[in-house]
Structure formats: structure tokens, C-alpha cells
Amino acid sequence: xxxxxxxxxxxxxxxxxxxxxxxxxxxxxxxxxxxxxxxxxxxxxxxxxxxxxxxxxxxxxxxxxxxxxxxxxxxxxxxxxxxxxxxxxxxxxxxxxxxxxxxxxxxxxxxxxxxxxxxxxxxxxxxxxxxxxxxxxxxxxxxxxxxxxxxxxxxxxxxxxxxxxxxxxxxxxxx
Amino acid sequence: xxxxxxxxxxxxxxxxxxxxxxxxxxxxxxxxxxxxxxxxxxxxxxxxxxxxxxxxxxxxxxxxxxxxxxxxxxxxxxxxxxxxxxxxxxxxxxxxxxxxxxxxxxxxxxxxxxxxxxxxxxxxxxxxxxxxxxxxxxxxxxxxxxxxxxxxxxxxxxxxxxxxxxxxxxxxxxxxxxxxxxxxxxx
Numbered sequence: 271x272x273x274x275x276x277x278x279x280x281x282x283x284x285x286x287x288x289x290x291x292x293x294x295x296x297x298x299x300x301x302x303x304x305x306x307x308x309x310x311x312x313x314x315x316x317x318x319x320x321x322x323x324x325x326x327x328x329x330x331x332x333x334x335x336x337x338x339x340x341x342x343x344x345x346x347x348x349x350x351x352x353x354x355x356x357x358x359x360x361x362x363x364x365x366x367x368x369x370x371x372x373x374x375x376x377x378x379x380x381x382x383x384x385x386x387x388x389x390x391x392x393x394x395x396x397x398x399x400x401x402x403x404x405x406x407x408x409x410x411x412x413x414x415x416x417x418x419x420x421x422x423x424x425x426x427x428x429x430x431x432x433x434x435x436x437x438x439x440x441x442x443x444x445x
Numbered sequence: 446x447x448x449x450x451x452x453x454x455x456x457x458x459x460x461x462x463x464x465x466x467x468x469x470x471x472x473x474x475x476x477x478x479x480x481x482x483x484x485x486x487x488x489x490x491x492x493x494x495x496x497x498x499x500x501x502x503x504x505x506x507x508x509x510x511x512x513x514x515x516x517x518x519x520x521x522x523x524x525x526x527x528x529x530x531x532x533x534x535x536x537x538x539x540x541x542x543x544x545x546x547x548x549x550x551x552x553x554x555x556x557x558x559x560x561x562x563x564x565x566x567x568x569x570x571x572x573x574x575x576x577x578x579x580x581x582x583x584x585x586x587x588x589x590x591x592x593x594x595x596x597x598x599x600x601x602x603x604x605x606x607x608x609x610x611x612x613x614x615x616x617x618x619x620x621x622x623x624x625x626x627x628x629x630x631x632x
Contacts, residue, residue, distance in 0.1 A: 293505060316505055318534050320498075321526030328495035328527075332467075332502025335487070335629045336510075340502070358492040358499070362621035 278436075279305040281411030282369065283312075286341065289418050291367075292316060293333045293340035295326040301371035301437040302343045323348030327355035331364045339422060342368040346390040347383065349429075356397040359427050366399075366427040367418050377439030391431065399427040405436055446607040447583055449544045450476050453515060455586055456542075460485075461511070461594065465631065467503065469496035469516025471551045473544055477515055478614040487628040488616050494523035497541065501527065504536035504599075507632055511538050513593055518545040518559045525568060531599050532573030540593045541574075541601045546608040554608055569601040576600040 282305050286294070294309045295318040296302060309315045320326050326342035333340045344352075349370060359366035373380075374387020394401055402417040404410050414430050421428040453476040457466065466486045468477040474488035489496045500514035521528075521543050531539065547560035559565060569577040576596060580589065580603070592600045618624055 293502070316534075318501075318505075318530065321529050324494070325498040325524065325527050325530055328492070328498030329502040329530075331495070332499035332504075333506045334502075335499075335625060335632070336503045336506025337629075337632055338502075338506035355492060355495050358495050358621075361491065362625040364625060 277304055278407045278410040279308065282414050283308040285411055285414045285418060286315070287312075288415070289339065289422065291339045291341050291418075293318065293330070293338050294343060295320050295329050295340065296343035297323050297326075297345070297348055299343070299345035299371045300440060301345070301432060302369070305343065305369075323351045324355040326368070327352050327358060327366065330366055331358050331362065334364050339365070340367070341418075342366075343371075344368065345371045346373050346431075347386045349390045349393060350386050353393055353397060356399060356427060360398055363425040365421040365425050367421040367430075368428075369414065369430045369432065371432045371437055372434045374434070376434040378434065379439065379442045387434075394429050397427070399429050401429055401431055403431045403433065405433045407436055447580070447604055448609075449546065449604070449606040450479055450611050452583065452586070452604060452606070453477065453544075454480050455583075456589060456593075463509070464511045464513060464593070465503065465507065465628075466513045466515060467496055467500050469493075469514065469520035471517060471519070472611065473516045473520070474616065475611065475614045476544070478616050479612075482617050484627050484631050487624060489520075490616070490619060493520055496520055497524045497527035498530065500539060500541065501531050501534070501536065504539040505534070508536070508538055510632070511594060512536075512540070514539070514541045516541070516543060518543055518547060518557050518565060519549050521565060522558055522563070525572075528569050528572035528574060528601070536599055537597045539599045541599070542589070543601065543603050544606050545603050546606040548608040550608055550610050554610075566601075566603045569603075574599050574601045577602070579603040579605060581605045
């Protein structure tokens with residue numbers, strides 16, 4: 271019998287509720303879908319669908335200036351779109367939290383996902399974003415909690431990387 | 446053609462207490478700072494393209510305040526997708542003023558796309574921001590004030606401006622932490 275009884279996305283949602291996240295922005299990824307659904311059903315969480323992930327950085331920063339805590343959900347390919355935008359939370363010491371579902375690292379079928387998957391931790395570190403990686407489902411809640419506390423207590427940027435091994439590689443069939 | 450600095454100063458001459466103003470990178474920030482050292486202002490000096498989503502986040506989190514973003518055509522062209530995001534997550538308290546001088550004045554007045562075939566009013570309308578119009582003359586100042594304080598947003602006003610470089614008026618601090626803390630404390 272497994273140690274965890276529910277979907278790990280519920281654990282992320284529980285952390286969001288505990289720390290008072292009331293704005294969630296995203297470019298959807300299949301790995302995040304159950305979490306996005308939970309947030310959309312919650313009347314106290316505003317969900318914003320973006321056109322590009324970098325918008326989520328500015329959105330989070332503006333929301334924080336106005337007193338709201340938020341999180342950006344994206345897949346690893348979106349991290350590349352955010353690089354210059356990450357200068358904003360960095361220079362203003364605005365807490366910034368993102369939850370990234372990894373692609374291109376474990377059982378990936380689509381080769382186009384590999385370059386940004388490999389580059390994701392490097393570009394985050396280059397922009398002074400602290401990385402919290404999760405490889406096991408029963409560590410998701412604690413890790414997201416640690417990352418959120420790091421971001422909001424120290425006014426720094428934090429990224430949780432959900433490993434593709436844990437999420438499960440998307441399977442494609444031709445025809 | 447409108448003289449941007451005069452226009453911005455007139456617009457904020459008798460500003461109300463519930464107004465918070467954000468400016469986009471470059472000349473728009475110098476324009477905003479020329480209206481005085483005001484705690485209710487926050488000016489971008491970098492992170493081009495981020496002022497639009499920042500203003501949306503602020504509008505969502507401060508629904509009882511009027512939020513005004515003053516930015517340029519260059520900054521807006523970098524985040525056209527944000528117009529769609531704003532339109533589809535409508536915030537009634539947000540007005541965006543695009544000071545459109547059809548050029549990147551800060552870097553030597555190279556022409557932007559709006560000097561060519563691109564029309565930001567049509568893009569905003571096509572993105573779904575219904576309350577969108579362009580002004581060419583200062584006779585429309587009152588109309589813009591009404592949009593900011595009285596009309597339901599989101600709204601976007603394209604202000605066709607003369608392309609000229611103006612004196613640089615710096616914010617009270619270039620330090621982002623000092624600037625954002627001061628601004629946040631007014632909420």
C-alpha cells in the first residue's frame with residue numbers, strides 16, 4: 271500500500287490554501303491539470319490563463335505589491351520565456367513562486383522538449399532562483415511548502431521542479 | 446501631435462487619492478517622475494514588457510483602487526499577449542495609456558512597428574479590450590480623465606505623441622526594493 275492516499279496535486283493545493291495563495295496563473299501543462307481544476311473550483315483563488323509564461327512573473331509581482339500571494343504554474347519549456355522577466359522580482363526582492371513540471375528528462379518522446387528541459391535548472395540558477403526539486407510523490411507537499419516559505423519569508427524567487435519521472439512521461443501514439 | 450510630458454502632467458495635476466500609477470520602462474518613467482516625487486507611483490526602469498502584466502496583477506489585488514499604467518509603444522509591442530490576458534480576465538479598475546511616439550526614443554529614435562502598418566488601438570480591440578480609443582489632440586484630456594476615474598475598464602487609450610527626447614527625471618531611488626516597498630505601503 272502506498273504511503274500517500276491522494277493525488278499529489280491535492281498536496282500542492284493544500285499548501286496553497288495554508289499559505290494563503292489567492293492568485294494562480296498558468297500556461298497549462300498536463301501534469302498541472304488536476305491542480306488547475308482544483309484552483310478553478312475554489313472561489314477564493316483567482317485563476318489567470320496567460321499567453322506566455324513571462325506574463326506570470328509580472329502578474330505575481332503586481333499582485334504582491336497589492337497584497338496578494340500568487341503562484342505561476344508552467345512546464346519547463348516556459349522557464350526559458352521568463353528569463354528577463356525574472357529580473358523584476360530579483361531587483362525588487364518580490365517573493366516569487368513557480369511550480370514547474372519537467373519535460374525532456376525522463377522517458378521523453380518528443381525530442382523538441384529536451385533542450386529546454388536540460389536548460390531549465392541552469393537558467394533558473396543563472397537568474398538567482400532557488401530550486402526545490404521533487405522526485406517522489408510523497409515529498410511534493412513538504413517541498414512546495416518549503417519553497418513557498420522560502421519565497422514569501424525571505425522575499426526571494428523559488429521554483430519547484432516536479433520531475434518527469436514522478437509525473438510520468440506523456441505517451442504519444444501515431445494514428 | 447501631443448507633447449507627452451505636458452499631457453502626463455496635466456492628467457495627474459489633481460490626482461485623486463485612490464489612484465495608483467505604474468509606468469513602463471524608459472521615457473514613460475521619466476514622464477511620470479516629472480509630475481513629482483509621489484509615493485503612489487511605481488516606475489519600471491528595466492524588465493521591458495513586464496509593466497502590463499504587473500498592472501493587471503495590481504488591479505486584481507486592489508479592486509478598490511484605480512490603477513493607471515502609463516507606458517510606451519515599444520513596451521506595449523513587447524507584451525501584446527498581455528492585452529489578450531487583460532481582456533479575458535477583465536478588471537474594471539485598470540486603464541492603460543500608451544504614449545505612442547512611433548519610435549524607440551531612448552535608444553536613438555529608431556522607428557517602432559507603429560511607425561509602419563501597426564495600429565495598437567485595433568490590436569487592443571481585437572484582443573478584446575472594448576473601451577479603447579486613440580487621441581491625437583490635447584482637447585481630449587477630459588475624456589481620458591473620465592476613462593480613468595469613471596468608466597468601467599479595462600480601458601486602453603493610445604495617445605499619439607511627438608517623438609522627441611525629453612529631460613531625464615529620475616525616481617527618488619534606482620533601488621528596486623526601496624521603490625516597491627514605498628509603493629506597497631500605500632495600499
